[in-house]
Amino acid sequence: MQSYVAVDIGASSGRLMLANVTDGKLQLQEVHRFSNGFTEENGHDRWNIDHLINEIFSGLEKIKKMHIDHVRLAIDTWAVDYVLVGNDGNKLDDPVSYRDNRTCNAIKDLTSDLPKEYIYEKTGIQFQDFNTLYQLFTEDKAKLAKTDKIMMIPDYIGYVLTGNAVTEVTNASTTQMLSLREGLFDKDLLKKVNVYPDQFPRLVEAGTWLGNVSHKWHMRYDIPETEVITGTTHDTASAVVGTPGKGEDWAYISSGTWSLLGAELDTPENGLDAFKENYTNEWGAYGTYRFLKNIMGLWIAQCVKKEYDNQYSFADLAQLAGEEKPFQQFIDVNDKRFSNPKNMIQELQNYCQETNQKVPETPSEIMMAIYSNLSLFYANELEKLGHILGHPITTLNIVGGGSNVALMNQLTSTLAKVKVVAGPSEATAIGNILVQMITSGQIENIAQGRQLVAKSFDLKTYEPEVDQYNQVLTDYQAFLQKVAVVD
């Protein structure tokens, strides 16, 4: 029986999930979980990439102790960030986090002589100042000159494990440098950031054999024989593969640190409406497109949990929220001020004060403010998504850790008047596994994989409740108009 390992590293946590198919169902076991996060180092917020790699080996050692001597493995992580690798094959520094403030003026500066419309028509990618394009635009020029290869985070990890370097397209698309038409890094955009085409390793599709974990690691760690597959290395691309959506009118929210709300398309949608609403066309598995919007997500809850000194679990915080009525105040959760504030609770309270609203004080009030405003933001974006795609969304699949928040699932269903199907919470790891299974020939395609997911995991369904919140979404949309920051 083939054992697969998904290494799924999100912005807040990483995990090794062991999987196989037994009695026609996908069995998934969390073998190892570890924290992730950035700290200030050499003047920037940086990820500790060596810590992540060590944790992967710790997880593989646990699998070996389970008397599993051979596995296949794929790595998926958050997007946009990269490692600069020198001529000696070693990293020049720890990678800078996308939440670092070095790019805060980069879009304005870079687009001063390269119109946004031109970039969007070429790439179809949303304007987020943390995109790789802007990070390279503001990168340390001396370091860039010493760089032999620019490797995206999951590709770098695969390189350390196997010695082989590639650039996988689902994550490469988040750079905002891939041309939709040519399917390659765009020469004008590379030139704009002083990067040569061969400074990125060759582009590969998701589901490509990368190689075996190098012998040197077997000398240091007692780990199984491990064949590495380059899967859908952008975690959200894996999450979408692992989402058991079906039919024509379904959408998804990959609800983790970020909430990525969107739909799976066969062709990109980079028209004027999509541009105006800053929707993105990240590349998906097998020639699909992830037409989605980044929403600040449960990052806000993660910060609040830390600021309460982690005295509450996430389950506790969700329970506390349930003690309050929803919609006591309106918050534009995508306001940049919530991207990386010194103190999130203070930032939320200041926002409510400045907009002359009830200020949430207690943990239950704070958490209900977060969950109810995320639900409102979701409902508003679902309306826009349906408008841009030309058909209403009838089913919303919510996956990731956030799918555990029943309160938010229900509020979203009622506000958006859609059926919500919640789960699996580990859809990212599951999607990672499905791509490995397709590459291995164990299943045919994504559709077959999603059928396997639907019969292997408990999914919870939420239907719109009698709508006592009829007017709330309209009032929220008016509020967003009022507070909208003009670019």
Ligand SMILES: Nc1ncnc2c1ncn2[C@@H]1O[C@H](COP(=O)(O)OP(=O)(O)O)[C@@H](O)[C@H]1O
């Ligand atoms: N049992 C739970 N109850 C409420 N919220 C939860 C629960 N489990 C996870 N979460 C939420 O899910 C988030 C983590 O989701 P996850 O998909 O693991 O994120 P990432 O992949 O970005 O690390 C947490 O920040 C938390 O808000």
Ligand SMILES: C[C@H](O)[C@H](O)[C@@H](O)C(=O)COP(=O)(O)O
């Ligand atoms: C910066 C990107 O938008 C971000 O990586 C997002 O695409 C993503 O993948 C987030 O995944 P999490 O699991 O960290 O929420």
Ligand SMILES: [Mg+2]
């Ligand atoms: Mg994740």
